[in-house]
Amino acid sequence: MELRTLRYFVAVAEELHFGRAAVRLHMSQPPLSRAIRKLEHDAGAVLFERSAAGVTLTPAGVVLLEESRALLDRADRMRVRVAAAAGAATLTVGILGDSTDPGAMRLAAAYRRRHPGVEVRIRETDLTDPTCGLRAGLVDVALTRGPFDETGLTVCELRADPVGAVLRADDPLACRDRLTLADLAGRRWFQFPEGTDPSWQSYWNGGEPREGPVVRAVQECLQAVLWNGTVGMTPLGHDHPGELAVVPLTDMAPSRVVAAWNGSDPNPLIRSFVRIATAAYRD
């Protein structure tokens, strides 16, 4: 009955579905089933009722879920407390600047609340650096969007947003309910400055080289659309001024919201941050 196993159990107990829990845990379903069986054996109690109707918790499972959450929570705080005692009591979070995602600040606040002893610093960067200063060592963890060059980094997906084209409201295509990249052929797209991560640049240009004004921040993008008829893309689900229209693009891979950090194994402060972020973005 190790902590890892309890994390598996909590995932299954929350999803009430082995397949989905396995996805959440970034593993395949059979080892998860086996781990739960072993847990049931170790605990000497059946934890789930597997029936055709679905998976439900037994009374023993309910008790274990409650206790496991408390235990894992405590273990997580412990890690951070130890790291803080060792002197690493500051966490610098990089956020993609002018972010249209309001979750980021709330997340930082939640982390502060959970680990009062840790000083959290926020560093916002413009759109020219999708790693938010991770590569330069300016931040411990980046809360950003893909894609970007991940060599030497570890990336954890938090959510995947479909993207849409941003058009002026009076654009002929603005009234369409969906578009493909082909519909936008020949348009001017906004560009990022020289030296920007190529895969990032390429993604937001729909996969091919384009012409257009160079921008550095979200506001500049929007202005470029309004004033010059440039097009661009943005994740769906965020608010934009009324003069702009966002039309879903059906042939674009979704934009992944990710947490990223240097190296492979995060320090406890980062680990806890990612954990909280994962849970926060799940809702």
Added chain:
Amino acid sequence: MELRTLRYFVAVAEELHFGRAAVRLHMSQPPLSRAIRKLEHDAGAVLFERSAAGVTLTPAGVVLLEESRALLDRADRMRVRVAAAAGAATLTVGILGDSTDPGAMRLAAAYRRRHPGVEVRIRETDLTDPTCGLRAGLVDVALTRGPFDETGLTVCELRADPVGAVLRADDPLACRDRLTLADLAGRRWFQFPEGTDPSWQSYWNGGEPREGPVVRAVQECLQAVLWNGTVGMTPLGHDHPGELAVVPLTDMAPSRVVAAWNGSDPNPLIRSFVRIATAAYRD
């Protein structure tokens, strides 16, 4: 940072000595050293100061020790709570009857205090069954002494007591400060009834067949010594009537106080019991 690793850490932190901690954990020293190093790496903090003078805890180590104890304690209670929720809320403890070891009852009391939801039943047996009814399925766990046939059981040593010969106070050998089995050659030793575990019988007869009165309980043994001049052995460190003398035997293997249970993996109630027992007997 799994629970097993934290148990390792607590052992080292309490012993402040890798070798002794390894003994306590029933493992060898190198894997333990490696596990602690890995833990230090995962925690991102040095936990021990290794110097020629010995091993000491760093501030981060102190924090981790405190947190680990709380976490392991909670995990232990969790197991028992889950088992209880699944219906297994009774633990029957077998104790070697007329036990001269006062720890047993106190241990049961401690367990009751720790797990109020679990009903603890005590079953005392006489000296004819060193497994205290374990084989017959009458008890879940036996708190007893070795040696006995361990096939199908799991045995966990709690303590090892040197043994001494029990003699009448006016015996010529009673004034000696130590004896060997050879000194007792030709004496009558008390015997256990037919069918008693052979290795148990053999041990308390000093390794060879003897003649003498058949006894079933400790009191009978003592009476046999007092009235018939029979000799026998007893663990050192317990009180006996003034008419009896106990002289250490230098060539007898110590008598092992053990906890034992059926099968290989104990249910959570038994596991917790053994854990508490191990800690209690360490003092």
Added chain:
DNA sequence: CAGCAACGATACCCGCGCGGTATCGGCCTC
């Protein structure tokens, strides 16, 4: 000062556990 004992670290080996893919079997839907 040489020799030794104590103790943690290192090197290396081996078997088991855990995670993977492929497939099965029961049950529901259409």
Added chain:
DNA sequence: GAGGCCGATACCGCGCGGGTATCGTTGCTG
């Protein structure tokens, strides 16, 4: 009754966590 969904099972390969043997440092001792 065919297909799909979902958990269980079978089987495989690798890495981790155990083991033994040995080293390096330190401090005590004759």
